[in-house]
Amino acid sequence: MKTATAPIGEHTKGGGSDALPNRFIHRAKKGITRETVEEISAIKNEPAWMRELRLKAYEDFVRLPVPTWGPDLSGLDFSKITYYQKTEAGKYQSWDEVPSDIKQTFEKIGVPQAERAFLAGVIGQYESEGFYQKLRPKWEDKGVIFCDTDTAVQKYPELVKEYFMTKCIRASEHKFAALHGAVWSGGSFLYVPKGVHVDMPLQTYFRMNARASGQFEHTLIIVDEGASVQYIEGCTAPIYNTSSLHAAVVEIFVKKGARCRYTTIQNWSKDVYNLNTKRSIVEEDGIQEWVGGSLGSKTTMLYPCSILKGRGARAEHLNIAVAGPGQHKDTGAKVIHLAPQTSSTVISKSISFGGGISTYRGQLKIVKGAYGATSHVQCDALMPDNISVSNTVPYITVDEEDVAVGHEAKVGRISEEQVFYLMSRGLTEEEAINLVVQGFMEPVIKTLPLEYAVELNRLIIMEMAGSLG
Amino acid sequence: MSTLTIKNLHVTLEDPGTAALSAGYGAGKPILNGINLTLRQGQTHVIMGPNGSGKSTLGNTILRHPKCKIVKGAIAFGKNKLSSMKTDEIARAGVLLALQHPQAVSGVSVTNLLTIAVRKFTTKPKDFKMARFRNEIKDTARALHMPDEFLSRSLNEGFSGGEKKKMEILQLSLLPAKCVIIDEIDSGLDIDALKLVAKQITKLRARGVSIIIITHYNRILRWIEADRVHILHKGKIIKSGTEALAKDIEKNGYSAYIDA
Numbered sequence: 001m002k003t004a005t006a007p008i009g010e011h012t013k014g015g016g017s018d019a020l021p022n023r024f025i026h027r028a029k030k031g032i033t034r035e036t037v038e039e040i041s042a043i044k045n046e047p048a049w050m051r052e053l054r055l056k057a058y059e060d061f062v063r064l065p066v067p068t069w070g071p072d073l074s075g076l077d078f079s080k081i082t083y084y085q086k087t088e089a090g091k092y093q094s095w096d097e098v099p100s101d102i103k104q105t106f107e108k109i110g111v112p113q114a115e116r117a118f119l120a121g122v123i124g125q126y127e128s129e130g131f132y133q134k135l136r137p138k139w140e141d142k143g144v145i146f147c148d149t150d151t152a153v154q155k156y157p158e159l160v161k162e163y164f165m166t167k168c169i170r171a172s173e174h175k176f177a178a179l180h181g182a183v184w185s186g187g188s189f190l191y192v193p194k195g196v197h198v199d200m201p202l203q204t205y206f207r208m209n210a211r212a213s214g215q216f217e218h219t220l221i222i223v224d225e226g227a228s229v230q231y232i233e234g235c236t237a238p239i240y241n242t243s244s245l246h247a248a249v250v251e252i253f254v255k256k257g258a259r260c261r262y263t264t265i266q267n268w269s270k271d272v273y274n275l276n277t278k279r280s281i282v283e284e285d286g287i288q289e290w291v292g293g294s295l296g297s298k299t300t301m302l303y304p305c306s307i308l309k310g311r312g313a314r315a316e317h318l319n320i321a322v323a324g325p326g327q328h329k330d331t332g333a334k335v336i337h338l339a340p341q342t343s344s345t346v347i348s349k350s351i352s353f354g355g356g357i358s359t360y361r362g363q364l365k366i367v368k369g370a371y372g373a374t375s376h377v378q379c380d381a382l383m384p385d386n387i388s389v390s391n392t393v394p395y396i397t398v399d400e401e402d403v404a405v406g407h408e409a410k411v412g413r414i415s416e417e418q419v420f421y422l423m424s425r426g427l428t429e430e431e432a433i434n435l436v437v438q439g440f441m442e443p444v445i446k447t448l449p450l451e452y453a454v455e456l457n458r459l460i461i462m463e464m465a466g467s468l469g
Numbered sequence: 470m471s472t473l474t475i476k477n478l479h480v481t482l483e484d485p486g487t488a489a490l491s492a493g494y495g496a497g498k499p500i501l502n503g504i505n506l507t508l509r510q511g512q513t514h515v516i517m518g519p520n521g522s523g524k525s526t527l528g529n530t531i532l533r534h535p536k537c538k539i540v541k542g543a544i545a546f547g548k549n550k551l552s553s554m555k556t557d558e559i560a561r562a563g564v565l566l567a568l569q570h571p572q573a574v575s576g577v578s579v580t581n582l583l584t585i586a587v588r589k590f591t592t593k594p595k596d597f598k599m600a601r602f603r604n605e606i607k608d609t610a611r612a613l614h615m616p617d618e619f620l621s622r623s624l625n626e627g628f629s630g631g632e633k634k635k636m637e638i639l640q641l642s643l644l645p646a647k648c649v650i651i652d653e654i655d656s657g658l659d660i661d662a663l664k665l666v667a668k669q670i671t672k673l674r675a676r677g678v679s680i681i682i683i684t685h686y687n688r689i690l691r692w693i694e695a696d697r698v699h700i701l702h703k704g705k706i707i708k709s710g711t712e713a714l715a716k717d718i719e720k721n722g723y724s725a726y727i728d729a
Binding site for chain 1: 534583623
């Protein structure tokens with residue numbers, strides 16, 4: 001059987017040799033002003049309501065401080081970043097139409113191959129905007145909408161206007177949400193109509209290639225009553241030495257009895273500040289699953305949030321964070337139980353090595369009246385050496401008595417005895433350590449489609465190669 | 470055909486933190502003080518001795534456990550000079566160890582481990598018949614009366630002592646072993662389980678595998694034929710004999726030999 005590689009991303013240690021020549025047809029000036037925001041909106045030929053949303057968000061951005069409660073963000077210079085760059089005039093429906101250099105970049109990471117093999121639809125984004133989108137006709141016929149968010153603003157303005165940064169994540173919440181609101185570009189818009197079960201994953205693949213640039217894709221997913229979907233996002237950037245910024249927003253609406261699995265594998269180069277805001281509002285008996293793998297980047301702040309609004313709503317969070325030398329991963333989960341019989345499970349796995357820092361930062365809130373709610377949080381950290389750091393910072397607020405809440409945190413090391421045991425079966429020391437690491441991640445890996453599981457394992461092992469033993 | 474030869478082996482324990490090796494000894498403490506042993510291909514030897522005599526250290530040293538430091542002497546298996554090889558190289562030379570206290574490996578099943586391990590032994594991994602090997606794993610597990618679920622659970626995690634021992638024999642039976650060291654396989658096993666394990670060891674013997682059985686008791690010898698029995702005391706083999714020696718120890722204890 002011929003297998004496709006999952007398009008998670010090539011490893012980025014090799015340097016920027018695959019960087020493409022500049023081919024921008026629009027490129028905003030460095031730094032951000034009101035004019036930058038207006039320029040972006042004008043290039044996109046947006047309706048007035050979106051332009052106003054951006055300008056309002058820009059005011060929030062100017063007003064709000066850089067958060068200081070988490071990792072050090074002082075290396076981030078907003079004036080040195082290019083906030084918008086467009087490379088393609090058109091949007092392609094076939095890989096044959098895609099310019100060959102971009103096509104090659106995406107072929108190298110396996111996107112077209114995966115699309116043929118096992119995906120229901122694909123969006124490719126290069127720099128700030130989507131350039132390729134394709135949904136299998138079968139799903140198009142059932143009323144599924146899958147396109148980049150800029151296209152959605154033009155084609156489905158009522159839906160976008162209703163849901164875009166209005167009731168899930170607001171620009172005024174924090175500095176990066178505000179910045180995102182002002183300069184957002186690209187991302188995916190996904191609508192699954194009532195009762196439609198999309199049984200193949202949909203994938204969007206983001207590639208940030210330019211130096212000192214920002215990527216601010218906005219993903220908006222609406223899964224209507226009784227429908228289900230699995231959406232996968234992969235992100236990479238090649239290696240550069242000037243700090244880049246990725247500040248995405250993901251808003252998900254899971255309606256009554258619906259189910260959404262959002263999977264993201266991010267493999268940024270080691271100079272990227274990866275600061276995202278992701279949230280899902282889950283209604284009665286709906287299920288939201290978050291599966292995340294965070295590799296690469298300099299600093300990552302990411303705490304996907306589930307708001308369990310309807311009775312019986314459920315959230316499952318699974319996350320793997322890998323922090324190597326010079327990296328700081330501040331990741332976790334937020335779950336807000338607003339209704340009775342809501343339930344949540346959080347499994348967070350982190351690997352710190354070579355002096356890397358990983359922090360689990362989580363919030364669990366159960367309001368008065370959410371009786372019968374259950375929540376279980378499990379944080380496992382693996383540290384193969386003595387120079388790395390693992391922190392756990394859980395915030396738990398429970399205002400209802402009739403609930404069941406559990407929190408477990410474990411820190412593990414790879415012991416000499418374990419390595420000896422596996423070596424006594426013929427595995428080399430490196431293979432033994434890799435197997436322990438793979439075993440540690442297995443609860444998250446097993447939820448991924450096979451191709452992604454294989455690829456994520458490979459990426460993590462490559463990331464750690466040479467840093468152990 | 471390879472002979473295991475141990476010549477004048479002196480070993481100290483580097484870090485006695487692990488009870489698995491030998492409790493109660495200080496760092497750098499000499500544990501083995503001049504072991505000589507020759508095990509011809511296909512022979513079965515039994516090593517008996519009181520607690521702390523160095524039995525497990527001997528097994529661990531043959532596989533070059535990092536805490537067992539060879540200060541003098543040599544170990545060879547045929548042409549392979551084990552005393553200067555790494556643990557994995559020794560295993561791939563066909564010398565395997567069933568550990569007294571095998572480690573748990575979360576998220577890795579015995580099937581995972583074996584399918585990775587077995588390919589390390591073959592020179593043509595691509596020609597390896599994986600489906601057939603998986604069936605062999607199942608058949609061997611059944612022969613040991615282990616439910617299939619043990620093959621997919623995390624290895625040794627939450628297993629009882631007996632289940633861990635069966636897992637060790639399962640692995641040794643499925644990898645291409647030429648010489649196996651079986652460390653206290655009989656402790657923690659009930660009589661039915663012991664019979665099943667002994668049956669697997671007999672199969673290894675029938676295949677021509679050399680076997681060292683490290684044990685406190687001679688009851689396993691009811692089902693396994695041994696060529697030699699050695700008594701280890703204070704890091705030295707103080708007496709060697711036939712199965713009759715094991716029977717005598719069971720009847721009269723070690724004291725007759727130790728005091729002598």
